[in-house]
Amino acid sequence: MASYRRLPSGLWQATVWLPSGKRITHTDKFKSRVKVWATEQEDKIAKGRRINPNAGRITVGQWHMKWWPARVVEEETRRGDDAQLRLRILPYWGEWPLGEIGRIDVQTWVRTMEQQKVGRQAIRRSYNLFATMLGDAVLEELIQVSPCQKIDLPATPPKAPSWFTRAQVDEIVWRLPATHAAMVELMCYTGLRWGEAAAVAGADREDETGNPIDWLRGRIKVRGSLTQYGKWKQYPKTSSSRREVPVPRHVLDMLAPLLEGRAVDAWVFVAGRRSPKTGERPTLSGANFRVVWYKAIDAAAGDGVEVPRYDVHDCRHTAASWLVQQGVPLYDVKALLGHSSIQTTQRYSHLAPDAHDAVEDAWSKIIAHQARMAASGS
Incomplete structure (x- = not known):
C-alpha cells in the first residue's frame, strides 16, 4: 500500500513498495498528482503478479544453475560469492522450491547460522547474496514477492582500525x-x-x-x-x-x-x-x-x-x-x-594530538575552581 508525506519543502511525496522489497518514490507539489502516480504503480504491480503458479516449484538449486552464469560482478566478488553459495546457501536451500520460502524461513536460516557461530560479516554476506538471488527470481516472475524482507541480522559494530608502530x-x-x-x-x-x-x-x-x-x-x-x-x-x-x-x-x-x-x-x-x-x-x-x-x-x-x-x-x-x-x-x-x-x-x-584538548582544558578549569572553593572554605 502506498504511503504519503509532506516534505519540509512543502512538496508531497508518495512511496510505493515493489514486490522485490525495494521502494520507489515520486514528488510533486500537489498531493492529488502523487496519489494518481501511486495508484498507477500499484496497478502495474498487481498485473505483474499474475505469474505462472508452476514457476514457484523451481528449486533454489535449479534457479542457481540458471542465475549464476548470468551474474555480472567483479572476479574477486564472484570468487567470494561462490564460497558463500557452496558453504551456506545451497547446502541449506538447494532443495527448497522458490515458492515455498517464507520470511520466517529466511529468519530461521539466519538464526541457525548464528547458532553455528558463523561470523557476523559472513552471515550478512550470505544473506545479501541470497536476497539478490531471490530478488532476481521476482524480476523473472518465478515468485511474486521476495521473502527477504524485514529480516533481523546480527549487528556488526564498527571496529577501530588496527595499525603498526x-x-x-x-x-x-x-x-x-x-x-x-x-x-x-x-x-x-x-x-x-x-x-x-x-x-x-x-x-x-x-x-x-x-x-x-x-x-x-x-x-x-x-x-x-x-x-x-x-x-x-x-x-x-x-x-x-x-x-x-x-x-x-x-x-x-x-x-x-x-x-x-x-x-x-x-x-x-x-x-x-x-x-x-x-x-x-x-x-x-x-x-x-x-x-x-x-x-x-x-x-x-x-x-x-x-x-x-x-x-x-x-x-x-x-x-x-x-x-x-x-x-x-x-x-x-x-x-x-x-x-x-x-x-x-x-x-x-x-x-589526533588535539582530539581531547577541549575536554582536558575543561577538566583543568573544574579542578582549579574546586581548589579555590576549598581554599576559601566554601
Missing part, C-alpha cells in the same frame, strides 16, 4: 625479501591498497595499464589496481580512489633497484621466478604475498619480538594513523587514501 614495521620489513619490504614501506607511507601498490609501474605504459611513478616529482598516479591474480582493473575501489599520491624519497630509493635490468615501464613488484609459459616474471600473487607476510610476523614472534598479527591491509590503516597522530588534517588524509566520504576517514580522528 614504526618499530613494528621495521621488525617486519627486516624479515621480508626486498620486493615485499619495499611494497610494505610504500603502503605504510602512502596508504595505497594492496592492489593499487601491486599495480605500480616504473613509468607510463603504452596500453595505459599500471600506476606510473613520476620519479622527479616523487609521485604515483593511481588510476587502477591489480586483482589478487594479477588482472588489471581500469579503476581502483571507487571513482574518488583515482588520485596522485606523494612518495617519500627513501621509499623511491627502495623501488628503483627493483627495476634494474628491466624495461623502464615494467611492473615494479614482480615474483622472483619466471613463468614457465611466458618466461617473464609475473606480478605478485595476493595469496603468496600474505604467506610471506605472516611468515615474517611469525619469525619476529619466534625471536621474542611483539608484533601484532594484523593483515596486510592494515598497512593502509597504519599510514592514516601515523599522519593523524602527527596533526595532519583529516581532509588531507582523506585525499591521500582516496576515501569517498570523510566519515570513513573520521575513524582515525581519536588519534
Whole structure:
C-alpha cells in the first residue's frame, strides 16, 4: 500500500513498495498528482503478479544453475560469492522450491547460522547474496514477492582500525625479501591498497595499464589496481580512489633497484621466478604475498619480538594513523587514501594530538575552581 508525506519543502511525496522489497518514490507539489502516480504503480504491480503458479516449484538449486552464469560482478566478488553459495546457501536451500520460502524461513536460516557461530560479516554476506538471488527470481516472475524482507541480522559494530608502530614495521620489513619490504614501506607511507601498490609501474605504459611513478616529482598516479591474480582493473575501489599520491624519497630509493635490468615501464613488484609459459616474471600473487607476510610476523614472534598479527591491509590503516597522530588534517588524509566520504576517514580522528584538548582544558578549569572553593572554605 502506498504511503504519503509532506516534505519540509512543502512538496508531497508518495512511496510505493515493489514486490522485490525495494521502494520507489515520486514528488510533486500537489498531493492529488502523487496519489494518481501511486495508484498507477500499484496497478502495474498487481498485473505483474499474475505469474505462472508452476514457476514457484523451481528449486533454489535449479534457479542457481540458471542465475549464476548470468551474474555480472567483479572476479574477486564472484570468487567470494561462490564460497558463500557452496558453504551456506545451497547446502541449506538447494532443495527448497522458490515458492515455498517464507520470511520466517529466511529468519530461521539466519538464526541457525548464528547458532553455528558463523561470523557476523559472513552471515550478512550470505544473506545479501541470497536476497539478490531471490530478488532476481521476482524480476523473472518465478515468485511474486521476495521473502527477504524485514529480516533481523546480527549487528556488526564498527571496529577501530588496527595499525603498526614504526618499530613494528621495521621488525617486519627486516624479515621480508626486498620486493615485499619495499611494497610494505610504500603502503605504510602512502596508504595505497594492496592492489593499487601491486599495480605500480616504473613509468607510463603504452596500453595505459599500471600506476606510473613520476620519479622527479616523487609521485604515483593511481588510476587502477591489480586483482589478487594479477588482472588489471581500469579503476581502483571507487571513482574518488583515482588520485596522485606523494612518495617519500627513501621509499623511491627502495623501488628503483627493483627495476634494474628491466624495461623502464615494467611492473615494479614482480615474483622472483619466471613463468614457465611466458618466461617473464609475473606480478605478485595476493595469496603468496600474505604467506610471506605472516611468515615474517611469525619469525619476529619466534625471536621474542611483539608484533601484532594484523593483515596486510592494515598497512593502509597504519599510514592514516601515523599522519593523524602527527596533526595532519583529516581532509588531507582523506585525499591521500582516496576515501569517498570523510566519515570513513573520521575513524582515525581519536588519534589526533588535539582530539581531547577541549575536554582536558575543561577538566583543568573544574579542578582549579574546586581548589579555590576549598581554599576559601566554601
